[in-house]
Amino acid sequence: MSETVSAAEPGKAPEESEQCESYLEAGGHTLMSWLTTTDHKRIGILYAIAITFFFFIAGIAIGLVRLELMSPRGLFLSDDEYNRLFSLHGIVMVWFFLVPSIPATFGNFFLPLMIGAKDVAFPRLNLLSWYVYLLAAGFACYAIVAGGVDTGWTFYTPFSSLYSNGNVLAAAAGVFVAGFSSIATGVNFITTTHMLRAPGMTWFRLPLFVWAIYATSVVIVLATPILAMSLLLIIAERLFGLPVFNPNDGGDPILFQHLFWFYSHPAVYIMILPAMGVISEVFTCFARRHIFGYAMMIYAILGIAVIGFFVWGHHMFVSGESQFANLMFSLLSFLVAVPSAIKVFNWTATLYRGSISFEAPMVYAMGFVGLFTMGGLTGLFLASIPIDVHVTDTYFVVAHFHYIMVGGSVSAFFAALHFWWPKITGKLYSEAWARFAAVIMFLGFNSTFLPQYIMGYTGMPRRYHVYPPEFQAYHVLSSMGALVLLTAYMLPLVYLTWSLFHGKKAPANPWRATGLEWQTPSPPPEYNFEEIPRVDTLPYEYHPENQGGPFRPQGKVIGGK
Amino acid sequence: MEGFAPKASSYASQWDWFFFVLVTVSSIVVATVFVAIVHFSIRYRRGVNARREPVSETFSNRLEFSWTAGTALAFLAIFWWAAAFQLRDFVPPEGALQIHVIGKQWMWKIQQPNGVREIDEIHAPIGRPVQLIMTSEDVIHSMFLPALRLKQDVLPGRYTYLWFNADKPGVYHLFCAEFCGTSHSRMTGRFVLMTPTEYSRWSAAQPEADNLARQGQALFSSLGCSGCHSKSSSVPAPDLHGVFGNPVQLSDGRSIIADEAYIHDSIVLPEKDIVAGFAPIMPSFAGQVSEEQIIKLVAYIRSLSTERHP
Numbered sequence: 048m049s050e051t052v053s054a055a056e057p058g059k060a061p062e063e064s065e066q067c068e069s070y071l072e073a074g075g076h077t078l079m080s081w082l083t084t085t086d087h088k089r090i091g092i093l094y095a096i097a098i099t100f101f102f103f104i105a106g107i108a109i110g111l112v113r114l115e116l117m118s119p120r121g122l123f124l125s126d127d128e129y130n131r132l133f134s135l136h137g138i139v140m141v142w143f144f145l146v147p148s149i150p151a152t153f154g155n156f157f158l159p160l161m162i163g164a165k166d167v168a169f170p171r172l173n174l175l176s177w178y179v180y181l182l183a184a185g186f187a188c189y190a191i192v193a194g195g196v197d198t199g200w201t202f203y204t205p206f207s208s209l210y211s212n213g214n215v216l217a218a219a220a221g222v223f224v225a226g227f228s229s230i231a232t233g234v235n236f237i238t239t240t241h242m243l244r245a246p247g248m249t250w251f252r253l254p255l256f257v258w259a260i261y262a263t264s265v266v267i268v269l270a271t272p273i274l275a276m277s278l279l280l281i282i283a284e285r286l287f288g289l290p291v292f293n294p295n296d297g298g299d300p301i302l303f304q305h306l307f308w309f310y311s312h313p314a315v316y317i318m319i320l321p322a323m324g325v326i327s328e329v330f331t332c333f334a335r336r337h338i339f340g341y342a343m344m345i346y347a348i349l350g351i352a353v354i355g356f357f358v359w360g361h362h363m364f365v366s367g368e369s370q371f372a373n374l375m376f377s378l379l380s381f382l383v384a385v386p387s388a389i390k391v392f393n394w395t396a397t398l399y400r401g402s403i404s405f406e407a408p409m410v411y412a413m414g415f416v417g418l419f420t421m422g423g424l425t426g427l428f429l430a431s432i433p434i435d436v437h438v439t440d441t442y443f444v445v446a447h448f449h450y451i452m453v454g455g456s457v458s459a460f461f462a463a464l465h466f467w468w469p470k471i472t473g474k475l476y477s478e479a480w481a482r483f484a485a486v487i488m489f490l491g492f493n494s495t496f497l498p499q500y501i502m503g504y505t506g507m508p509r510r511y512h513v514y515p516p517e518f519q520a521y522h523v524l525s526s527m528g529a530l531v532l533l534t535a536y537m538l539p540l541v542y543l544t545w546s547l548f549h550g551k552k553a554p555a556n557p558w559r560a561t562g563l564e565w566q567t568p569s570p571p572p573e574y575n576f577e578e579i580p581r582v583d584t585l586p587y588e589y590h591p592e593n594q595g596g597p598f599r600p601q602g603k604v605i606g607g608k
Numbered sequence: 609m610e611g612f613a614p615k616a617s618s619y620a621s622q623w624d625w626f627f628f629v630l631v632t633v634s635s636i637v638v639a640t641v642f643v644a645i646v647h648f649s650i651r652y653r654r655g656v657n658a659r660r661e662p663v664s665e666t667f668s669n670r671l672e673f674s675w676t677a678g679t680a681l682a683f684l685a686i687f688w689w690a691a692a693f694q695l696r697d698f699v700p701p702e703g704a705l706q707i708h709v710i711g712k713q714w715m716w717k718i719q720q721p722n723g724v725r726e727i728d729e730i731h732a733p734i735g736r737p738v739q740l741i742m743t744s745e746d747v748i749h750s751m752f753l754p755a756l757r758l759k760q761d762v763l764p765g766r767y768t769y770l771w772f773n774a775d776k777p778g779v780y781h782l783f784c785a786e787f788c789g790t791s792h793s794r795m796t797g798r799f800v801l802m803t804p805t806e807y808s809r810w811s812a813a814q815p816e817a818d819n820l821a822r823q824g825q826a827l828f829s830s831l832g833c834s835g836c837h838s839k840s841s842s843v844p845a846p847d848l849h850g851v852f853g854n855p856v857q858l859s860d861g862r863s864i865i866a867d868e869a870y871i872h873d874s875i876v877l878p879e880k881d882i883v884a885g886f887a888p889i890m891p892s893f894a895g896q897v898s899e900e901q902i903i904k905l906v907a908y909i910r911s912l913s914t915e916r917h918p
């Protein structure tokens with residue numbers, strides 16, 4: 048504790064090993080070398096490209112929706128087109144962007160690096176996951192091109208199984224297949240974390256990002272099969288008339304909701320836990336201070352992952368579920384909020400007596416904490432049954448989960464992107480532009496979604512194409528916010544791409560961070576480390592004393608050979 | 609429909625109060641976190657002189673323990689309050705006026721107790737409890753009455769209930785809140801609250817104001833139910849007097865209370881619950897009777913148990 052190994056001058060030592068080729072060089076530059084790679088780092092990038100594509104597809108869809116909603120009678124879409132656009136937005140954002148977002152890109156890239164491994168446990172399975180994801184994306188694209196699907200992302204029966212005239216089969220098949228990709232990635236990460244930790248990297252020395260990805264993977268592996276089953280049942284009823292949900296044949300329409308939310312509530316944590324992991328890394332690094340309550344943070348992650356499985360009924364308070372069930376689900380939903388609250392307090396306390404600087408990743412991360420807190424607190428409103436009865440299926444709920452999923456997860460995605468960009472690409476981006484984009488994103492986000500809370504409270508139902516004119520002012524505000532937000536999302540695309548070609552070369556450890564991923568050159572060599580690192584300390588040994596002075600990396604690898 | 613988030617019942621006012629207390633508490637929490645972050649960001653920003661030595665282990669443990677316990681207790685308190693609020697008004701009082709609602713893509717069909725039918729409009733009196741008995745003919749819909757802060761999904765093959773005691777006459781929104789296909793956003797209507805005198809004047813002035821039970825009685829004979837279910841019938845079928853609202857002994861040993869859902873299923877899924885002592889010879893009427901006709905039949909069968917109270 049007391050002795051502080053003064054770190055190598057940032058970016059100096061690793062540079063000496065110029066002779067080792069980076070993963071971007073090794074294997075060549077051909078397209079083939081990328082499509083057949085089993086390097087977890089390259090696969091992470093393949094995922095990044097694919098999910099960015101889908102992020103903008105789903106973004107365009109909702110852009111059209113927001114434009115349409117400027118007028119209470121609609122502007123240029125038919126009812127069906129409108130329904131298909133918001134369904135497309137939901138389905139693509141959830142399964143083709145958010146679920147794979149942080150785990151499949153940064154998880155893939157950094158999990159092995161952070162635990163001091165050469166690759167994931169099953170590199171070929173890893174590549175297969177990506178191809179399975181593409182296959183799923185193919186189904187989804189077919190569903191879109193062939194006319195779209197109009198069930199919303201929730202696929203409620205018996206509408207989806209019997210009444211919808213959209214491409215439910217293709218869309219459900221897409222989501223079904225995407226599940227296998229998630230599961231394969233999850234299994235891979237779990238095995239990697241168990242088997243490939245470097246010597247000395249004990250469980251209680253793992254960085255919190257690793258813990259978060261690990262917990263997420265467990266949730267993925269346990270929950271996703273339920274989604275697969277419920278989608279199969281829809282397909283069976285729609286295609287073969289198997290009477291599962293159709294009440295006229297003795298089926299139970301509510302059963303689907305139980306199955307769906309049994310997956311989809313944990314899926315919320317699949318989307319937010321990795322984000323929490325990222326924020327922990329960033330806060331501790333830019334505050335130059337050991338994360339406050341490291342052990343508690345781990346228990347919080349595990350607590351969320353476990354209790355998250357028992358709260359699905361809070362989506363069904365008005366479905367006709369029994370009052371007793373409602374009360375239990377309400378109670379458990381309050382409980383699952385406790386660890387999330389603890390995490391917010393711990394991040395805040397990490398700043399105490401730190402030596403804080405505000406580089407772009409930190410600005411994004413602080414945005415996350417603000418938005419996540421607002422989203423989380425409105426989660427308590429929704430856990431209260433009487434409040435939920437009024438605001439469920441209104442814009443209040445829409446605002447709530449966008450605060451978590453977009454304000455939270457997407458902000459964290461950008462925090463991660465900026466934090467690790469120098470490591471991934473070996474290039475530095477423009478700090479000023481990055482901070483500017485972070486601030487615009489925060490403001491654009493709030494102007495899009497704050498009005499939605501208010502209109503939800505006043506009773507504006509969600510998924511409405513036309514609406515009473517008294518809600519128009521809120522819709523217009525929200526749509527203008529969405530325009531700002533869209534602009535903010537385009538900015539990183541521009542300045543990050545620019546940095547690829549004109550950015551300054553990044554040193555190995557530009558943030559003077561402690562994680563193992565920083566103790567190897569930027570970009571890392573094909574097998575990550577020249578020599579397997581040896582870990583001899585806790586993560587996050589930052590010492591703020593001398594103006595953010597010395598720090599102690601988790602392990603020594605530098606200058607190997 | 610004037611005003612910002614209009615309220616039409618004392619329940620809605622209490623609801624608003626609860627909601628805004630939560631908003632206040634949340635705002636305080638957000639403000640506290642925000643102030644702490646800003647304060648630390650300024651005080652401990654890089655390049656500024658400040659105390660930066662480690663905090664003691666005991667101090668941080670205590671802090672961690674107290675905010676964990678603190679949040680857990682605070683959350684439990686909110687839960688308790690919300691649950692009590694929810695349960696207090698859950699069971700409708702005796703003698704509520706019963707209005708039947710059928711959702712179908714994309715309209716609401718309403719049956720007033722006196723037989724008056726409405727489309728996309730519910731007229732109801734203030735000052736007395738009113739219960740909505742709802743079902744759907746196709747997909748799941750949801751009855752949303754924002755002025756009452758109430759919502760309940762409307763399911764196919766099942767009855768769900770909603771009750772209220774409104775106190776402010778006016779015209780309010782009625783929405784379908786569960787996505788149900790193409791014209792979901794057009795499945796809206798007017799919720800008209802009237803004083804009791806206005807309400808009775810209104811309902812008397814409607815055509816076809818023959819009461820539901822009487823219409824049900826007519827159906828009961830035209831559909832041939834009376835062929836089996838009457839004292840004079842030669843077929844052994846249970847007498848339906850006094851069935852509604854009372855426990856029924858079933859052939860598999862179970863016993864259930866004969867409510868709307870039970871009568872509904874006796875008509876369309878007769879093989880589901882067989883009355884003890886009878887052969888399962890009753891044919892299913894699924895596809896032959898509409899949900900509206902079922903409501904009338906149920907009203908008639910109910911009237912056989914409560915003769916004095918139509």
Ligand SMILES: [Cu+2]
Pocket residue numbers: 311312315358359361362
């Ligand atoms: Cu949930």
Ligand SMILES: [Cu+2]
Pocket residue numbers: 749750784785786787788789792793795
């Ligand atoms: Cu609807």
